[in-house]
Amino acid sequence: MSGVELDAWQIPILVTAAVVLVEAAFNLVLRYRGIGPPSQRVRTVGFGLLVVLTVVVFVAALGxxxxxxxxxxxxxxxxxxxxxxxxxxxxxxxxxxxxxxxxxxxxxxxxxx
CATH class of the missing domain: 1.20.5 (Single alpha-helices involved in coiled-coils or other helix-helix interfaces)
Structure with a gap:
């Protein structure tokens, strides 16, 4: 691989940072285009993806x-x-x-x- 190793304690920090960055990017795009907040369905799908990501990261951290x-x-x-x-x-x-x-x-x- 590339020689970069992640410890288990670093994974939640990186996931949290990625979620914050993605949210900030969406907010900037929505404000720039003047579009209102996303529909209920889009928010539900986004929340479901975050739950799946959390479970996958949790299982990966456990071994x-x-x-x-x-x-x-x-x-x-x-x-x-x-x-x-x-x-x-x-x-x-x-x-x-x-x-x-x-x-x-x-x-x-x-x-x-």
Missing amino acids: PTRADQLSSVAAAVAAVVALWLTYRSYNTVTKQTEEAGKPAPEPDDPGES
Whole structure:
């Protein structure tokens, strides 16, 4: 390679600097052209890209062994959450079915006393 090595602690600083520089460049271009802020969709896509970049940098900083261990733990947590959501969904459907099967309450007859 070129002989330049990065330590793990330098990566977040470089990513933060890149994000600040890109934002500043976009703001300058938008002000120069007189265009308003970007649409909601563009901002959402930009935010999604930053999240993906953050995850990739985080995994690269951890290294392959730690990233593998972390993904195993994350998969276990996701499985527990999926199980809990499935249970809640089942209970909701069961309650709706029970309520639909009950006869409607009869209205009170004001003539009876």
